[in-house]
Each structure stands twice: as C-alpha cells, then as structure tokens.
Amino acid sequence: MTSDPVVPHLTVRQLLEVPRFHLRLVAGEGGLDRTIRWAHSTELLDPGPYLRGGEIVLTVGASLRDPGACAAFAESVKAGRACAIGYGVGDVTAEVPEALREVCDRIGLPLAEVPAEVPFLSFTEWFAERLAFTRDERHEREETGRLLRMIQQGHASAEVLRERIDDAGLDPAALLVIAMDGVEEALPGVLGLDGDMALLVTNDAHAWSEPAGVGSAGSLDHLPVSLAESLTALDAARHAGGVVHASDLATFQALLGRLDHDQLAPFLEQIARPLNEYDSAHGTRLTETLRTFLDMGGAVGATSRALFLHPNTLRHRLARIESLTGRDPLRFEDRVALAIAVWATR
Incomplete structure (x- = not known):
C-alpha cells in the first residue's frame, strides 16, 4: 500500500x-x-x-x-x-x-x-492502490456511521467506538461530535458516513466543513448527547447556513429557526397578516408597536418611552392588537405567539 x-x-x-x-x-x-x-x-x-x-x-x-x-x-x-x-x-x-x-x-x-x-506504469499502479485504499476507508467510515446511528437510537453503547477512538489518538475525556453535509478534506478524529452526511468524533470543535452542527464536549458516556446535539445543530445550520454549536440551540431564536414553513404558517396567517393589513388600511403602526413592546420585554413604561407615547395610548394599541389577533400582549403565553409571528415576518 x-x-x-x-x-x-x-x-x-x-x-x-x-x-x-x-x-x-x-x-x-x-x-x-x-x-x-x-x-x-x-x-x-x-x-x-x-x-x-x-x-x-x-x-x-x-x-x-x-x-x-x-x-x-x-x-x-x-x-x-x-x-x-x-x-x-x-x-x-x-x-x-x-x-x-x-x-x-x-x-x-x-x-x-x-x-x-x-x-508511466507507476501512475496506474498508484491510482489502483489509491482506489483500493479509498474503498476500504469508505467501508470503515460507513461502518462507523452505522455504529453512531445505533448509539443515537439507543441500540448500542458508546463503548462500541472505544477502539476506534483509541486508534485515532483522541482524548476520551473531551470528545464531541460534528455533523456535516459532505466532507472533502481530511479531518482529525473518527469519521463516520451516514448517506450524504458525515459524523466526526473528535477533540477539535473547529474541524468542520460547512454547514455543520457541533455537539458539546465530554467523556465517552456523553457521546450520545453530543451526537444528538450535533444532528439538531446541523438541521439548524442547513436553514441558517454556517456552523451551529450546541450552545446556540437553547435559545428562542434557535428554536424558531428549526420550525419549517408549515409550522410557521398559522402564526403568519392568524397574527402577522391581520396586523399588517390593518396598518395598511388605517395608516397605523401596530406591527412596529408590537415589535418594540416585545423587544422591551413586555414593559409598558419602557415601550412608551421608546415610542414617545403616553402609556394609555400604548395600552389602546395593545388592546387593538388583541382584538385583531385574539392574543393578549400582556399575557406571557400569548406574547410568545406574537413573538413567533414577528420573528417569522422578519
């Protein structure tokens, strides 16, 4: 070889x-x-x-x-x-x-x-050797990908990867998984292939090819968590582009970013559309008022000052928003629904 x-x-x-x-x-x-x-x-x-x-x-x-x-x-x-x-x-x-x-x-x-x-014969011999090596390497990576999927589905322990991790010279106390769509370059770690997706077990949180989802680091026992995080983060990265880390997942924006068009459609139809149509028909600024109110954490006083409005005027606008959407901006659960509609419109 x-x-x-x-x-x-x-x-x-x-x-x-x-x-x-x-x-x-x-x-x-x-x-x-x-x-x-x-x-x-x-x-x-x-x-x-x-x-x-x-x-x-x-x-x-x-x-x-x-x-x-x-x-x-x-x-x-x-x-x-x-x-x-x-x-x-x-x-x-x-x-x-x-x-x-x-x-x-x-x-x-x-x-x-x-x-x-x-x-010239040395060229064809080299390419033949390389092709054989590549096929063996791909088989190994596909087998690793299958094991990672079994771990993710709870059908196998992360211990099944210990020998591969040791052979790669990885630190078993600081392992993380990076999920990527396709990999062209050599990356440090244990690489598994799952269809067109690559799953890399590594110690290097920067060893990725965009788009990528990066799980959190931990011991071998933590690997299933890191794997699940990397898959969720990759899905978010496919929507937003670039690289999404596990630490980026536990945010309101990240949660909304994982919603597809059909899931967002009711918020657009039931909340955003009535407000936009009312503003267009009456020359009002209900959508802008709502956005500022949400940015101010639902505080009437802070919103009034930001918009240079009397608090009663603001309350009147909030009441109009409730009558058009059926959601009370002063109620937390309704305010979340209103925030989703505003985010989806953006």
Missing part, C-alpha cells in the same frame, strides 16, 4: 505534490483544481474518443512532431474531458515541446513534465 497521502477527491494540484512522481507544472496553471481519477497513456494524436473523463493523459510525444500536431492532441484531450497532460521527457524529446506548452496555456489544460526515470 502506498504511503503517499490519500484524499477523497484528488485534484491535479494535489497530484503534482505526490513525492514519487516528481512532476513539474510547465503550463495550464488555471486548471489545477480539476478532479482527477485515473491515468491513461497513449501516443495517439486523437485520444479523445478513448477517454472517459478525469484522466491525466501520459505521452512521450511520439506523434507530436509539429505545432499543428501539438494543438490537435491537446484539443482532443480537452474534448475527452481529461484533466491534464503528463509529458515524459527523455524518450522522444529532452524537454516538453514549446508548442504544446503554448496550446495548453491557451486552453487552460495543465501540462506537467514527467521525469525520464518515472515509468
């Missing part, structure tokens, strides 16, 4: 950094972030029909005798959706032809010089 770093989605840029190949980029820098999956060697002038996409096309340039041939070859490689060209020097030419460099720069196709001592 190769000792070179293995990443889930290899880019041309990352292939250039693999030590064993000693590749040197000579053209096409703009295409370095393309994903590459395989290597294909050929001396055909028109290899495009034989490509599946995502290859580095390796050649020693036997057919590239003039600028026209170089252009035709590079255009065919690009049409075949390959990611790059690797030109082996020392066999036909001592360096990469200038004409090939020019066309690759023009069409944005990375062109790398392959040293004479690096056989």
Whole structure:
C-alpha cells in the first residue's frame, strides 16, 4: 500500500505534490483544481474518443512532431474531458515541446513534465492502490456511521467506538461530535458516513466543513448527547447556513429557526397578516408597536418611552392588537405567539 497521502477527491494540484512522481507544472496553471481519477497513456494524436473523463493523459510525444500536431492532441484531450497532460521527457524529446506548452496555456489544460526515470506504469499502479485504499476507508467510515446511528437510537453503547477512538489518538475525556453535509478534506478524529452526511468524533470543535452542527464536549458516556446535539445543530445550520454549536440551540431564536414553513404558517396567517393589513388600511403602526413592546420585554413604561407615547395610548394599541389577533400582549403565553409571528415576518 502506498504511503503517499490519500484524499477523497484528488485534484491535479494535489497530484503534482505526490513525492514519487516528481512532476513539474510547465503550463495550464488555471486548471489545477480539476478532479482527477485515473491515468491513461497513449501516443495517439486523437485520444479523445478513448477517454472517459478525469484522466491525466501520459505521452512521450511520439506523434507530436509539429505545432499543428501539438494543438490537435491537446484539443482532443480537452474534448475527452481529461484533466491534464503528463509529458515524459527523455524518450522522444529532452524537454516538453514549446508548442504544446503554448496550446495548453491557451486552453487552460495543465501540462506537467514527467521525469525520464518515472515509468508511466507507476501512475496506474498508484491510482489502483489509491482506489483500493479509498474503498476500504469508505467501508470503515460507513461502518462507523452505522455504529453512531445505533448509539443515537439507543441500540448500542458508546463503548462500541472505544477502539476506534483509541486508534485515532483522541482524548476520551473531551470528545464531541460534528455533523456535516459532505466532507472533502481530511479531518482529525473518527469519521463516520451516514448517506450524504458525515459524523466526526473528535477533540477539535473547529474541524468542520460547512454547514455543520457541533455537539458539546465530554467523556465517552456523553457521546450520545453530543451526537444528538450535533444532528439538531446541523438541521439548524442547513436553514441558517454556517456552523451551529450546541450552545446556540437553547435559545428562542434557535428554536424558531428549526420550525419549517408549515409550522410557521398559522402564526403568519392568524397574527402577522391581520396586523399588517390593518396598518395598511388605517395608516397605523401596530406591527412596529408590537415589535418594540416585545423587544422591551413586555414593559409598558419602557415601550412608551421608546415610542414617545403616553402609556394609555400604548395600552389602546395593545388592546387593538388583541382584538385583531385574539392574543393578549400582556399575557406571557400569548406574547410568545406574537413573538413567533414577528420573528417569522422578519
């Protein structure tokens, strides 16, 4: 098995950094972030029909005798959706032809010089090793994901993960779970896959890929709690974007953020709409008054001062709000419903 770093989605840029190949980029820098999956060697002038996409096309340039041939070859490689060209020097030419460099720069196709001592076969062997390793790694991650789901559902103890946690060198006294939608980069910890979702058991609360939900840290016994928090936080992050931590969940705003449109619709229809329609029809400011009243914690005096109103005028407006919505702003439970309507309108 190769000792070179293995990443889930290899880019041309990352292939250039693999030590064993000693590749040197000579053209096409703009295409370095393309994903590459395989290597294909050929001396055909028109290899495009034989490509599946995502290859580095390796050649020693036997057919590239003039600028026209170089252009035709590079255009065919690009049409075949390959990611790059690797030109082996020392066999036909001592360096990469200038004409090939020019066309690759023009069409944005990375062109790398392959040293004479690096056989093309080593590329296909490396990709095959990498593919096998990736498949084994994915199987391990899917198994970890299955165990995490069993823990979350109460069908298994967090102890089932102890060996994996020890092997990863994690501190068992400060474990937390991060739930993410997809992971491209390597992250520190034990990674489980559950469909398109990734669940990372780690000590690093910053090891995430957005959107993400971060559970609280604790011992191995705390792991089910952290897992549940991370899943709830991920759901909130999917709505709001970014990263949501467990500490963000126990707030009124976070609770409302987890409500979907159908759950919010009654508050909009029964409370927000009547107030907005009344304001539009009569030129009043009931919605603004309610928002300020809620911001002031339901205090009549503070709200009156903030709106420059006499307290009796404010009470009159609050009574109008009650008559339109059926909710009394002075009653706590009704004030919560009014707050939800105001938040949903925002």
